[in-house]
Amino acid sequence: MIELSGHALSLDKIERVCFENELVSISSDSMERVKNSRKAVERIVSEKKTIYGINTGFGKFSDVTIDESDVNDLQLHLIRSHACGVGEPFPEEVSRAMLLLRLNALLKGFSGIRPIIAEQLASLLNKRIHPVIPQQGSLGASGDLAPLSHLALVLVGEGKVFYKKHIISAKAAYLQEVMNPISLQAKEGLALINGTQAMTAMGAVSWLEASKLAYQSEMIASLTIQGLEGIIDSFHPAIHEARGYPQQIEVAKRIRDILQGSSLVTRQGEKRVQDAYSIRCIPQVHGASWQALDYVKEKLEIEANAATDNPLIFNDGELIISGGNFHGQPIAISMDFMKIAAAELASISERRIERLVNPQLNDLPPFLSPNPGLQSGAMILQYCAASLVSENKTLAHPASVDSIPSSANQEDHVSMGTIAARHAHAIIQNTRRVLAIELICALQAAEYRGPDKLSPTTREFYNDARKVVPSIKEDRVFSEDIENITKWLKKNELSWTMTHGREIVLQT
Structure with missing residues (x-):
């Protein structure tokens, strides 16, 4: 209790x-x-x-x-x-x-x-x-x-x-x-x-979803890295410590931990000198989203314990003051910040999806198809991800910069914080679907490479996810796969947690 x-x-x-x-x-x-x-x-x-x-x-x-x-x-x-x-x-x-x-x-x-x-x-x-x-x-x-x-x-x-x-x-x-x-x-x-309890409630629920989804994005990205035989050197601690952002350092550390023991990662110069940004810059981009989420968490917890009505009564009624603690601007700006953070997780994920399915960017079967030409494979999964990412860009437009007067101009500046919170929640749902699509593609790429070569952590993740989305042996209605893996991710948001920011713990 x-x-x-x-x-x-x-x-x-x-x-x-x-x-x-x-x-x-x-x-x-x-x-x-x-x-x-x-x-x-x-x-x-x-x-x-x-x-x-x-x-x-x-x-x-x-x-x-x-x-x-x-x-x-x-x-x-x-x-x-x-x-x-x-x-x-x-x-x-x-x-x-x-x-x-x-x-x-x-x-x-x-x-x-x-x-x-x-x-x-x-x-x-x-x-x-x-x-x-x-x-x-x-x-x-x-x-x-x-x-x-x-x-x-x-x-x-x-x-x-x-x-x-x-x-x-x-x-x-x-x-x-x-x-x-x-x-x-x-x-x-x-x-x-x-x-401000509507915007704060929607914001709190959205933050809880977004933070867990951000952890999942690291697990899914790590599977993609192996499917593309990515370069592990990009995650070396020296690089990230040289810049100094704690969240970037932590993302790189978690991904190194996830990838430990993998036979599918490469070293710089072994197959290529550098990976594309969507692989090489995962700590920088995901880390920036974590910076935003940390900021949002601080503001939500302040607001959760704030007196926000009007007037407020102090000193047993000796002091009663009309003010404006009901104004949602702090939460409105925070929600717009969270919108951007979640949208970027989807944006970089969609670029990784493109690298998984585009035969000009990898040595995998074109569009991960079991029979290229006769069967389209994951071609339109990337279309769907691109559509969701584009929709996020529209939703990410800041609500907090808007205002419209009300109550005969007595209330002449407003925050639109609840709109920002609602849009943040919508972006997070879209982002989960984009990451679900990346996961479907990464699973298929890992299957072509050999699941036994995956790191122990991602091999367990692979085996669990394959129970939800089977291997692509022939074209099927992939909409069902996307929704099934999306529901699985949402249901299992607590499945992959980080202990002290270091060890990956799989919880069932």
Whole structure:
């Protein structure tokens, strides 16, 4: 069980909750902070002080004072009116991450909610009741208003949820779990929807996929190196230490470890003096993607433990400040950075695919065909990879440089961070398919060279992958192979991990 306090939520813990369904609990210290913050809100209401979001309208309506008798209705009207997301729902694990992140942010004790709100969010997580949240409709400033409003609806017993692999009404899920919806009180609706949890949740889930895919890309590239009898000297530590980037040094070291014991690698001058960049520069290119991923991880973990609603309540209500922590620019830029990092893994992979299938660039059968001419072999697999890489280039256009004013120009600069996060997720899915295609081709090239000559690490990888995609003995519908190996890679994202950045450990 993971105890939440508002301060120590890591990507590792997010993974355990969102992918392994680990239960959560709330620390006693954080609940005390929540109670003290709530007392401040109740005092403001009773004393009839005018504070944004507690007894005023929202956005351009911030100058409209709300009567004390209407402050509770104000919160319900807020989430109903703001729940205007459209499009396909976020994946269920992203919805779960949103619940987790919103709960953790509220536990910091700056938001003025009642303890029952935090307890209800924890119950939804532990009972696996996950809001159905449309992906489109957030500008990424004033928080992820539309997505988080769909989340908040579930707390009051409205909207739809993922529950036991079905989509049902929140009301029906509550009946099955013997739970009661909540009636929102002053400040609580705003506290639930004013934040960056949609973009951060999608970003966290995407980062977890991207980082594991980056490790897999090194394993797949190592198989390609052997299929092309690549030059091992390019991975010598002296080269990479001379430049000094830690991530580049680590990639080169991991690939040397993966290739240890191979009879299919060559030395410079043995068959050629230099390999093409897509082979020779793997540590430099993959290492740069790791640099970006490391940056993104740092920002996501800061945001996962941030207070991002407005206004924030400090010093037991003595200080209440309206600010802009809901603005998603830090995450928007990070997501654009991750888009580029993942897109480059696909881009260089596609170039390695070309070297595997192009008879002018290797001594393998043309297009790895079992009967060149009569059978096309892997010819169109490269086309598919090229298409995905080109699509990634479009998706990689930065969303964070865009803005459009809203709320009658009161909210005149926005981040588009949720769009950036969604596009990052799409790029990662495309990249996994490109790497799947490289793997299919590398398996075939390794088969021609002789699987017994592979390094022990890649021979095990080869044998496992061959159970999913058999040898190309004649042309077939390769679309099925691509999808099968893609699903296998996604399912086994934790299969190839690095211990201390050095030893390759195959986990089943």
